[in-house]
Amino acid sequence: MKAVELLAPAGSPEALDAAVGAGADAVYLGLKTFNARMRSANFAYSQFEGALRSLHRMGRKLYVTVNTVFEQREADRLYQLLKYLASLGPDGLIIQDFGLIPMVRNNFPSLKLHASTQMNIASARGVNALSKYGVSRVVLARELSLKEITEIRLHTNMELEIFVHGALCVSASGLCLFSSYLGGKSANRGMCTQACRRYYHPDYRGVSLEQEGGGYYFSPSDLQLIEQVPALVQAGVNSFKIEGRMKSAEYVGTVVSAYRRVIDALAQEDGPGVQAAIAEGLGILRNDFARTKTIFYFNQGDAGGTIDWLKADQSGGTGILLGAILKVKGAGDARRGLIPRGAVMPVAGDSVRLHRSDDSDRKSYKMSALEQDRSGSPHLWIPIPEGFDVGDAVYLIQTKTMSKRYAPVIPHTLESFRRTPGRDKAPLMPTPPVHKNILKKFPEGLYGAVSRIEDLYILQSVRPMKVLLAYNPRTVAAILGEPRSPLPFTPEEIILVLDPYFPQALDGALTEAIPELIRRGYHRFVVNNPGHFSYFRTTDAALIAGPYLYVFNRWAASFVSTMGTDLFISPLENNRQNLERTVDPGKRARAFITVFAYPHLFRTRADLSRVYDFQHFKDSQDEPFTLMSNGNATGSVVIPAKPFSIVDKIPFLKEAGFSRFILDVSGPLLRKADYKDLMKAVKNAAPLPNTHRFNWKDGFYQSAPVPAS
Numbered sequence: 001m002k003a004v005e006l007l008a009p010a011g012s013p014e015a016l017d018a019a020v021g022a023g024a025d026a027v028y029l030g031l032k033t034f035n036a037r038m039r040s041a042n043f044a045y046s047q048f049e050g051a052l053r054s055l056h057r058m059g060r061k062l063y064v065t066v067n068t069v070f071e072q073r074e075a076d077r078l079y080q081l082l083k084y085l086a087s088l089g090p091d092g093l094i095i096q097d098f099g100l101i102p103m104v105r106n107n108f109p110s111l112k113l114h115a116s117t118q119m120n121i122a123s124a125r126g127v128n129a130l131s132k133y134g135v136s137r138v139v140l141a142r143e144l145s146l147k148e149i150t151e152i153r154l155h156t157n158m159e160l161e162i163f164v165h166g167a168l169c170v171s172a173s174g175l176c177l178f179s180s181y182l183g184g185k186s187a188n189r190g191m192c193t194q195a196c197r198r199y200y201h202p203d204y205r206g207v208s209l210e211q212e213g214g215g216y217y218f219s220p221s222d223l224q225l226i227e228q229v230p231a232l233v234q235a236g237v238n239s240f241k242i243e244g245r246m247k248s249a250e251y252v253g254t255v256v257s258a259y260r261r262v263i264d265a266l267a268q269e270d271g272p273g274v275q276a277a278i279a280e281g282l283g284i285l286r287n288d289f290a291r292t293k294t295i296f297y298f299n300q301g302d303a304g305g306t307i308d309w310l311k312a313d314q315s316g317g318t319g320i321l322l323g324a325i326l327k328v329k330g331a332g333d334a335r336r337g338l339i340p341r342g343a344v345m346p347v348a349g350d351s352v353r354l355h356r357s358d359d360s361d362r363k364s365y366k367m368s369a370l371e372q373d374r375s376g377s378p379h380l381w382i383p384i385p386e387g388f389d390v391g392d393a394v395y396l397i398q399t400k401t402m403s404k405r406y407a408p409v410i411p412h413t414l415e416s417f418r419r420t421p422g423r424d425k426a427p428l429m430p431t432p433p434v435h436k437n438i439l440k441k442f443p444e445g446l447y448g449a450v451s452r453i454e455d456l457y458i459l460q461s462v463r464p465m466k467v468l469l470a471y472n473p474r475t476v477a478a479i480l481g482e483p484r485s486p487l488p489f490t491p492e493e494i495i496l497v498l499d500p501y502f503p504q505a506l507d508g509a510l511t512e513a514i515p516e517l518i519r520r521g522y523h524r525f526v527v528n529n530p531g532h533f534s535y536f537r538t539t540d541a542a543l544i545a546g547p548y549l550y551v552f553n554r555w556a557a558s559f560v561s562t563m564g565t566d567l568f569i570s571p572l573e574n575n576r577q578n579l580e581r582t583v584d585p586g587k588r589a590r591a592f593i594t595v596f597a598y599p600h601l602f603r604t605r606a607d608l609s610r611v612y613d614f615q616h617f618k619d620s621q622d623e624p625f626t627l628m629s630n631g632n633a634t635g636s637v638v639i640p641a642k643p644f645s646i647v648d649k650i651p652f653l654k655e656a657g658f659s660r661f662i663l664d665v666s667g668p669l670l671r672k673a674d675y676k677d678l679m680k681a682v683k684n685a686a687p688l689p690n691t692h693r694f695n696w697k698d699g700f701y702q703s704a705p706v707p708a709s
Helices: 013-022 045-058 072-088 100-107 124-131 146-154 226-235 249-267 271-285 436-441 453-462 473-480 504-519 530-536 554-563 576-582 647-655 672-684
Strands: 005-009 026-030 061-066 092-095 113-115 135-139 159-166 222-224 239-242 320-324 327-329 336-339 351-355 362-366 380-383 393-398 445-450 466-470 494-497 524-527 542-545 567-569 591-597 602-604 616-618 624-629 636-640 660-664
Touching: 005 013, 005 159, 005 249, 013 026, 013 045, 013 249, 026 045, 045 061, 045 072, 061 072, 072 100, 072 554, 072 576, 092 100, 092 135, 100 113, 100 554, 124 135, 124 146, 124 504, 124 530, 146 159, 146 226, 146 504, 159 226, 159 249, 226 249, 226 271, 239 249, 249 271, 320 336, 445 453, 445 591, 453 466, 453 473, 453 672, 473 504, 504 530, 524 530, 591 647, 647 660, 647 672, 660 672
Parallel strands: 005 026, 005 239, 026 061, 061 092, 092 113, 113 135, 135 159, 159 239, 445 466, 445 660, 466 494, 494 524, 524 542, 542 567, 567 591, 591 660
Antiparallel strands: 159 222, 320 393, 327 336, 336 380, 351 362, 351 393, 602 636, 616 624, 624 636
16 A cells, blocks of 8 residues: 555644654644634744754654735735745645745745645646646645545546545635625634534524524534545545644544554555454544534535535534533632533533533633532532623533643754744735736726626626626526527627636536537636636637635736736735735736625535525524525525625726726626616715625734735
8 A cells, every 4th residue: 555644733732742642644733824723822933943853853744834815915924934934844835825836936946835725626627737836735625525536636646635534614615705704804814713603593584583593504514534544545645634723632632543543554454454443443533522523525526415514403613512501600710600410521620612602702621620519409510711601501622531641742942943034025026917918808897797697688787898607507508508599798798707616526517518618709717716727728718817716916916827817806805905015006907806796605515405494594693694505506605695895986996097897796686676776886986785895995804913015
């Protein structure tokens, strides 16, 4: 058997010790900036250097996460971090922002690049596209089947890494805007507040919240593929990754030891031994105190499989539910809460997590002395902090007996590790030029975006300059099917928008349809995934880089330009200041700005209409949202009831040199009257009521001020 790597998370020095002590071949960790787990402890520079030296002496590897998008004003700080890392030699960087590819290749070629799962690579075309630009490994998106993973391996020589254990996102990897929309804490910036795991109420329109109940409708179970490890090795996966940089050292050690047993048994090529190792590993994993387990899409490959990974009655947190607090007494350090006696009872030294009944707060801590209830009941008084009260849930997340001491990896003395990033300026990255013939194909003005053929007929009532039409099975069938009805817009007036989620299973259909669409006169496309570019390599199609390629900086703009797109659509999370920093005055014709949209807060490959009978729902603050399911063809998306709008800012944007704007009305069912009202507001530069500015004014949430570069 070819050696495979067991890769473990290290969110803290203690977790690092556990990962290595339990047998991980490699670890991944983040420093204090530019990583997708900004809420974990992460590592100081001296700790990182000490860990790197120790791990290399042990023959283990260390990968550094630099897996967030960066704004233009952060380019200098990122460049300084990369120069620092290049001087030390970690075994790879796990990256999300496409701008990091030219920044590293042009300046620090010794650094190896691994594409994060946040890049949303789910096809062989996507893998190979990055391979051409020097990326040496891809962490595949998690929403793939064994069949798809096997097919990807057949069509690439790139190293493939997959997640085998840990928390899942309900959203397709790297495509979630939910947390960002609710307060600028972007998942693309390592600040996700896990809005999907909150408690929601169905809104059946006219039924009160008390009548309709609620549930954790979008909180998925945890991934566990230990029984599938032999098949994944056979499929050619190079690295098995455990999720959990926010988890405890005990959790990391437990999970690593379980998977280590199975991988070692496979290396001995002993069939019966493998099954015994799997059984032993499953026994170990019963103590990981996480959510219920799922193999996710492993045995399927499209939206038609079983959706057993969503359980509405399963809290968004992890651990064993001990019950809800029955009574509270005392104050300050003497405050206690009474919990009911159950099959599992905690003892002093165990760790619990308190979960507010309205889902507004959670807190984990290790418990001190406990008290039996003196009233004669079998219940137990446990210490609780201020802010938690009767009705709040208590979960056991770690027992005292789970604690295990591991040899420290980081040297005790760190005095010799004194390097830190310098104050270098990043090289100037000019805005790439725009070819005039491309601009002729995309004239200045207002563009309309829809996802249904029937909406084209509404748009013709007040015709935009051109139309962006979502590429999906229904729209393509209407265009290519027989007999064909004439559309209100010609192929030259239609720009087809490819979906950002591009799994391997869709490759065959796209391979057939795109050449035929081009033959019939559709020569304009929006590409949203690296895997899309190869379809157009030998064509005369004009391409726009879509918002899900996340052009937040000049380096990313340069990268998508080298891929074959002169124009890009600014990400919906972007803000005006960053957009103006990214694109030089005089070259702003290259940028499309969405001025109205119902943002896709998250999207999932599954058709959730098969498990939920509601379309509208609300959170505990009465904020309304809509669940849209389009069957097995395109899965499901969640959008806000309150759209994003900056239509009143169009005159100011024109003054700044921007000239191409998108009205995306592909949300709820479009009505002609609403569309005409929207166009009237655009004409009058009037603000729309009951809309949301998203991050346009305030930008991303910043835990600390970021100096301008």
